[in-house]
Amino acid sequence: MHSQKTYTVDEAIKKLEHYCSYQERCHKEVAQKLYTIRMIPEAIDHIVVKLMQDNFLNEERYAKAFVSGKFRIKKWGKQRLTRELKQKDIGKTLITMALQTINDQDYLETFHILAEKKAETIRESNPQKKKKKLADYLLYRGWESHLVYDKVNELF
Template sequence: MQPPKKTYTLQEATKKLEHYCAYQERCHKEVVQKLTSMYMIPEAIDVIVVHLIQHNFLNEERFAKTFVSGKFKIKAWGRRRLTFELKQKDISKVNINQALATISEDDYNEYFNSLAEKKANSIKERNVFKKKKQFVDYFLYRGWESHLVYDKANELIK
């Protein structure tokens, strides 16, 4: 026999979600998924989401900017991957563009160039074509623009 599912009152769920959002920036989709997993009814979910937005626990624009900043600096993701991941989280195009605008063109290129040199030096492959392929695959997977990646591969790997 299964244990009974834990149920929450509106106040308990609201408090729990305030902590959930205060701990780390969240997007609307994550909050709704969390509430759904807590077996909350759609009307209660709407009430809680509105409360979180009104009390500034939930802010899609702030989430997008934090997400972009973190994934760019820590995981070295390029714009294409960042855009894709934000779209997966149902973030609006306006917020995605604002968040991407927080990365200056100079910082973006500078970061890419230093990362590319490190990566090129770390690949031990002797065969030039295989080495280029490893280099290109690494950066395309992380969502860097293909023209940047191919130009850099041709410049660094000979």
């Protein structure tokens, strides 16, 4: 039976500093990582505080990076961004701040381009089914329903 490596608090801090500098992380991800390397809850709390003090861990920076990346790359709407951040235990205030970093014009432009590109790829002759497919696609990506239904009716 192989034994899992155990870490001292200082070793765990070094390991997690690297984990956090490679990519922005939220507190929940860091705590989960520490849990998987078998740190006790007291040590986890201590390490999370230390990482925050040394600015390796910053939930505001995390939320902004998350929003910017998922919006730019995956073309997620605000509903999906909010849902995903809530699952990572990010607070309402930080979510609101992060969402405000998206330019309104870019947001709508991205939405229209995404909807029009997707509409062109839907191979469906029945207009109702076509509408439903496009609406489902956009709603799943977290775009607001009023935007989605207006666009679907405009396109088909």
